[in-house]
Amino acid sequence: MTDNPEEPLIANPQSTEGDQHDGSHDVEHAHESRGGKPQVSPPGLFIWLLTFSAGISGLLFGYDTGVISATLVSIGTSLSHRPLTSLDKSVITSCTSLFALLVLPFASSLADDRGRKRVVLFADTLFIIGALCQAASRTVEVMVVGRSVVGVAIGAASFVTPLYIAELAPATHRGRLVTMNIVFITLGQVVAYVVGWIFGTYGSPETTGWRWMVGLGAMPAVCQVVILLWMPESPRWLVKEGRSEEAREVIARIAAGDDAQDPSTRREVDAVLKNIEIEVREEAMAMRLGGTGVGNGNGNPVNAWMEAMRELFRVRRNRRALAIACLLQGLQQLCGFNSLMYFSATIFTMVGFSEPTLISLVVAVTNFAFTLVALVLIDRVGRRRILLWSLPFMMAGLVLAGYGFSFIELPDSETSSATTTGGQGGATIILASIMIYVAGYAIGLGNVPWMQSELFSLNVRSVGSGVATATNWSANFVIGLTFLPLMEALSPSWTFVLYAVICAVGYGLIWRVYPETAGLSLEDAATLLGADDWGVR
Numbered sequence: 001m002t003d004n005p006e007e008p009l010i011a012n013p014q015s016t017e018g019d020q021h022d023g024s025h026d027v028e029h030a031h032e033s034r035g036g037k038p039q040v041s042p043p044g045l046f047i048w049l050l051t052f053s054a055g056i057s058g059l060l061f062g063y064d065t066g067v068i069s070a071t072l073v074s075i076g077t078s079l080s081h082r083p084l085t086s087l088d089k090s091v092i093t094s095c096t097s098l099f100a101l102l103v104l105p106f107a108s109s110l111a112d113d114r115g116r117k118r119v120v121l122f123a124d125t126l127f128i129i130g131a132l133c134q135a136a137s138r139t140v141e142v143m144v145v146g147r148s149v150v151g152v153a154i155g156a157a158s159f160v161t162p163l164y165i166a167e168l169a170p171a172t173h174r175g176r177l178v179t180m181n182i183v184f185i186t187l188g189q190v191v192a193y194v195v196g197w198i199f200g201t202y203g204s205p206e207t208t209g210w211r212w213m214v215g216l217g218a219m220p221a222v223c224q225v226v227i228l229l230w231m232p233e234s235p236r237w238l239v240k241e242g243r244s245e246e247a248r249e250v251i252a253r254i255a256a257g258d259d260a261q262d263p264s265t266r267r268e269v270d271a272v273l274k275n276i277e278i279e280v281r282e283e284a285m286a287m288r289l290g291g292t293g294v295g296n297g298n299g300n301p302v303n304a305w306m307e308a309m310r311e312l313f314r315v316r317r318n319r320r321a322l323a324i325a326c327l328l329q330g331l332q333q334l335c336g337f338n339s340l341m342y343f344s345a346t347i348f349t350m351v352g353f354s355e356p357t358l359i360s361l362v363v364a365v366t367n368f369a370f371t372l373v374a375l376v377l378i379d380r381v382g383r384r385r386i387l388l389w390s391l392p393f394m395m396a397g398l399v400l401a402g403y404g405f406s407f408i409e410l411p412d413s414e415t416s417s418a419t420t421t422g423g424q425g426g427a428t429i430i431l432a433s434i435m436i437y438v439a440g441y442a443i444g445l446g447n448v449p450w451m452q453s454e455l456f457s458l459n460v461r462s463v464g465s466g467v468a469t470a471t472n473w474s475a476n477f478v479i480g481l482t483f484l485p486l487m488e489a490l491s492p493s494w495t496f497v498l499y500a501v502i503c504a505v506g507y508g509l510i511w512r513v514y515p516e517t518a519g520l521s522l523e524d525a526a527t528l529l530g531a532d533d534w535g536v537r
């Protein structure tokens with residue numbers, strides 16, 4: 001379908017016409033109404049339940065990344081009987097991103113070998129162990145071990161949850177359901193900031209307050225284990241494992257919101273299953289012809305992973321999918337958003353706000369509120385368009401923040417703990433511009449990169465998503481490490497302008513190479529990239 005350059009690339013999510021002309025029907029959840037007008041039924045209760053249970057991983061991801069800022073300022077001398085040094089703080093913070101990064105190759109190979117759901121359960125076990133380990137820690141070293149275990153859990157969950165949801169979701173609602181995961185991440189960050197503020201203000205931080213903050217992370221993980229035990233595996237993975245009958249049952253349960261006994265629903269189920277089977281067969285054949293072995297690594301997960309990696313770089317459309325996914329994930333972090341997530345209290349102290357932790361809640365709440373807006377818009381507007389619309393707001397916010405900082409007079413060094421002699425006007429401009437920037441980020445770049453799995457064809461979907469997620473965590477690590485030194489070396493104004501320049505470069509690249517994938521089936525979206533113009537037209 002995608003070879004036709006005249007084809008509309010923003011498939012109307014209210015219509016399935018664009019998906020049906022190649023014989024492989026993408027009729028998920030769409031029907032002809034009496035008037036002959038296609039109708040899309042809302043996702044059924046089951047698919048919402050599934051998304052909700054899978055989304056708890058997002059809540060844990062958000063909570064554990066957000067809670068560290070409050071924890072660090074509450075620990076006092078309760079670890080190793082001494083105050084934390086700057087090095088302790090950096091190691092405690094960054095070991096999480098580092099381990100999130102390191103686990104990805106293993107998580108993606110495990111997801112292919114054992115299934116998506118098992119990886120989510122594996123991550124939960126680690127979330128629980130990591131939370132308890134942190135809460136019980138008496139020394140900095142044990143705390144670092146706890147944060148690293150949580151890092152492994154976050155890395156595995158951040159990669160497999162969007163994949164699991166995308167493979168279960170009907171095409172017409174996929175964007176919205178994957179965005180639900182980001183809603184949970186940003187909600188987790190809001191909860192972490194609120195919990196941090198409550199325990200920091202009203203608890204006894206030096207003794208137990210901070211232990212509660214980190215220990216509470218175990219609770220959602222326990223709930224998720226219980227719910228997920230009743231949830232099915234991804235039908236696409238089941239077909240790949242030769243378990244088509246089980247896959248049919250799952251697809252039927254997903255379609256049951258439309259009445260499973262209805263003949264048109266049964267036809268839908270058959271069509272969706274056939275579509276997946278065709279893709280799995282074609283890919284196995286392509287791998288054989290390409291001389292990359294039998295396509296399953298002869299039963300050895302490491303060989304299978306290596307084969308999939310070779311396939312990822314050998315085939316043009318896979319390389320392109322990878323380039324786009326890594327571009328978006330890298331940009332999501334290099335635009336500087338998480339420097340606000342981790343250091344907003346520091347920034348607001350610097351510009352002279354008296355309640356910096358409360359003000360920094362503005363960042364988390366704006367991020368959450370505009371992720372909800374994205375939830376409504378994403379399938380209607382489309383991924384490419386929403387990015388091209390929101391990036392200019394981010395750039396404007398960053399440049400304006402840079403301008404606001406020019407009113408603030410900082411002492412010569414120590415930007416992190418400085419007080420300001422600047423006027424109220426500068427502080428207000430900075431707060432308003434940061435809100436514009438965060439809103440733009442949450443609508444586009446905060447969630448679109450996580451739609452990455454729809455760019456890849458099935459045989460490389462898991463490794464491709466893994467590499468792209470690794471790009472995200474590497475860039476996250478770099479931003480966390482360089483923000484404060486950059487503020488000192490370049491000045492706050494130029495640091496924010498630098499992030500604006502990165503966004504501008506990203507805008508150009510997205511405009512050039514990122515095609516619209518909204519409303520397409522995962523199979524069609526992956527095919528789009530084979531076109532000469534990268535599918536952008």
Ligand SMILES: O[C@H]1[C@H](O)[C@@H](O)[C@H](O)[C@@H](O)[C@H]1O
Nearest residue numbers: 182185186338341367446447
């Ligand atoms: O999509 C999420 C979300 O935008 C979070 O707020 C951010 O902290 C994460 O780094 C990102 O991956």
